Amino acid sequence: MSEEVIISMRPFAAAGISLLGALVIICFGNRVAPNVRESWSVLAALGKGMLVFSMVPAVLSGKVYQATLFQVAEGIGLTLRTDPAGMVFACLASFLWILTTVYSIGYMRGHREKNQTGYYACFALCLCATIGISFAANLATFFVFFEMLTLATYPLVVHYRDGESRRAGRKYLAYTLISGQVMLFGILCIYALTGRGDFTPGGFLSGGTAPSWAMEGLFAAMILAGAVKAGIMPVHGWLPDAMVAPTPVSALLHAVAVVKAGGFCIIRMVGYVFGPALSARLAADTLLALLAAATILAASLIAMRQDHLKRRLAYSTIGQLSYVALGAALLAPVSMAGALFHIVAHGLLKITMFMCAGAVFVRTHKAYISQMRGVGRSMPLVMGLFAVASFGIAGMPFLPAFISKLEIGLGAYETGHPAYLAVLAASSLLSLAYFLPVVWTAFSLEKTGEIEREDKKDKTGEEEPAMQRGLFPGWDDTDWRLVLPPLLTVSAAVILGIWPNAGAGIFELAAMAAKEMGAVG
Amino acid sequence: MRENAPVCIVILPLAAALLSLCLGYVKKEAAGWAAIIGLGGAFLCSLQVFCQAVKTGEVSYYLGNWEPPYGIAFSIDPLSGLIAMMAALLALLSAIYALSFVKEEGWVRYAGFYALLSLLAAGLLGMTITGDVFNLYVFLEIASLAGYGLIGFGGGKSALASFRYLLIGTIGASFYLLGIGYLFAFTGTLNMADLSERMSPFFENTFMWLPMAMILIGFGIKMALFPMHGWQPDAYSYAHPGAAGLIAGVMAKIPAYAMLRFFFCILDPHVPSVQMAMNLAGIAAAAGIIFGSVMAIAQKDFRRMLAYSSVAQVGYIVVGFSIGNPLALTGAVLHIVGHGFMKSSLFMTAGAIRYRYGIVLYENFGQLYRRMPVTTAVLVLSGLSMIGVPPTAGFFSKWYLGLGAAEAGEWIYILLLLVSSLLNAVYFFRVFETIFMQQPSSFTQKEADDCSANKPGGKELPLTMLFSMGAAGLLVLVTGLCNQPMAQILLSSLPEVIHS
């Protein structure tokens, strides 16, 4: 590629700043006032955001920042490289981290959670890993950060430390560690077979490296880790259970960082390791696409039956993430761009919904949809945002998911698989079918705004002392920290939906990435 | 002084062993300081010799200026220098760590402990740097005898464990001695370099399998290679907690290193009979990896769990030998070093928890992290390294092993490594879960009530223990991060060292 390479430590600074933040948070711990501790979080988030976004213009103009910190292993550097695809993901993650940090402060204090120091530290670690994943320039670096993300998320999943969250944590670890080891197996094979592992647009593996059954196995091994993190069926089991975590965790990690890292992993593997040409030859793409399509439909159907709002959101996530896999598996440049853009679009919209769910939960302690009658009457802004995001997920025009779905659909059409168009359409309808009832219930007139005592069925709220009746002391009806972040994400979504290139030029970046992936293959 | 550095690696701990007994009679604390100074000196010497070996190649030292093959030679190449450095460093850390364990003892036990510890270090270091196979036997026995003593120091069942280990260990040493007797009968020499030159006509000998099997069994017993590991769990768990780090971390690794020397430097790895021996060892190691991991899952005693996990981890090293290409050997050597640090720091944490609360069953570790944050941090770090999480040492040794296995087409070994990592994850995450999520047990709770240890970091442990435990834990990370220079040194020096 004729890209101009800028040797710069800026990618490392972007990843490292949250590592530093985590260290500072751990060191200060509970010994300083929560305000000081949390201001470190916010500072790290802002710094990271600025660093990431400051790299956008250069990347847009076709340059990349690249740096090798040290050699991970003989001949393989710990290298970060800001290519367009990584940039898309990094922008999303770093932007949302700022908002989620603010939201976390409101949520965690409103909820009087324990172990907040560990919570913020792990959160920062996760973000470090996410940026590392998005900028990783070779398989070894990618794996290092991938495992880091797995482990940094574990403490967040088991945040409440009760039996249920421990079970969820074990399940999460079982899924991710096993798939991680399988991926390591694949990575070792690739290094041993080809002697290289640098991500190359269009892929660097050639069909002649090994017999085709072996290549298919390798493809499966490499995709598996991504599929597990992205929650593609049948390896999605951990995701709904992991919803026992506090809502900001679910919001950022299970709508953005972890699952999107899985989707991003699939894109990386298909576009930068195997390459579209080889993937097509292995016929692995068809399998992946079928799996993704099946997941989209099945997850939507299961989502309809969930009464727990966060679980419903989780299944919706599973379905939506398969769009990314589908877009990657279709192998058309336009669908690749759609897949990348969908990472952003879905991230913005889903995090909004999680934040709204969290706000409702903090305010009323209601986690089940059937209990939410009339909640919208007392929290009109929150539920309004939720409604907008629901329409967005369904693919309403002027919201970003419309664009990504359009692109993926175009890809399906171009590659001659119009059946997937039907899947997309069905999924849109289904997502309306499972989200509109929530909105409907929330705004229903039967109970108007009475905040009653929380239900005993409510499992998510472990912190009994915090659950006094009615309003929470110290938490006002209009806690800006809980309302502002979703407001901002929805605004960002609307802006992106109307001008996809607004701000960071996300759509342009996605298109660039898709072009370079398709260019060689 | 500089040219005498190689011999000082052994002489200083040896002198420290004698001195600590004499000084201990006068003032018992002096015994500890003598050992620490001696071991520190040994570490500095090994560091110096290692640097020299990296710069100029093999460093040789002829004892009494008798040229080999008549005299005994110490020969240090980058490979043995690295191992010697690891052993000396861990011995030093153990000596510092043990200070508070023996504080209350009378002078005989105090000075005796440090004499034995220095003697153990001297034996292990001697085994690493010697260039003579019989000398290796002598050092092996010095180390073992000191080790029996240190294990017997532990109290309770330790004398029994130690006696059993003594019997089995002596059988192993006798096997080794018979093996080198055979080689001596073939070639008439005991010097390693000389042997490796003179061995080649005898590879076709019908009886060649005999010495090979004997050396394999000898080292196999000493390094607790499955199925010759029977002595090991008891010995490790009942060993004196102050020395358990060194015993578990290094004592099994040096025979592994000696095995590498024997099969790859003295004998020729390309000879079919050697390959067969290595394949056999590989199969045993593979079985050991699974067996050790499964047994570790079944244990309730934290120390026994670690001991069984050592059976598995020694398997990694031998698997590396069995694959036998430079990448895999690099992985194996890195694992010798890395696992030395990991196991030492883990046994140190186990000792520290026992020191503070007197508990060894991990199910009582609930909420430990609030009272012992540093210990927990080291435990988690080393545990993650055992699982093989980047960027800790354990990941990179596995990385090279895996690369080597993939290069050699030994897919089954890669699979084995990965399965073993997952099994490791099972038993380590179980411990982590207990530490972070279990309600405090009656032991820790009681302690918490009458001890004002609520301030994190305050009065967790004596400073000496914290220091050496933290240092060992940090070394796990450092070995991981700096694996590349080490691997580069190994990859460039191994082909010279290995018989080709």
Place this chain on the structure above:
Amino acid sequence: MIQTINVILADYLIYMLIFALFFLSILGIMICGNYIKKLICMNIMQVAVIFFFLCTAQEEDATIPILEEGIANPALYVNPLPHALMLTAIVVSLGTTGVAIALLMHIKETYGSVEESEILRRSDR
């Protein structure tokens, strides 16, 4: 036939005997129930190893390795090295025995017996 057997016996019989001794003593270590007997077996095993080394030194028609007038051919002397080595090995075995006896005394103090079955019974309690 007889000739060959004779040669084999002459050349290898001693080694066979040594090996028989070696493995018998290992068997002894395994099956003896008494720790002192185990220890004795261990000593016998070490003696077998010493025998082995000494046998390798043996040469036909050779004399003790002290330089004599008129004999310059080194093949006419017994190889002195194994003897020297075995001195060391004897010292080592002495040391091992010493440590073992010390441990046994400790075991006897703790459990009141050096019988394995007895010790197991008591340590289980």
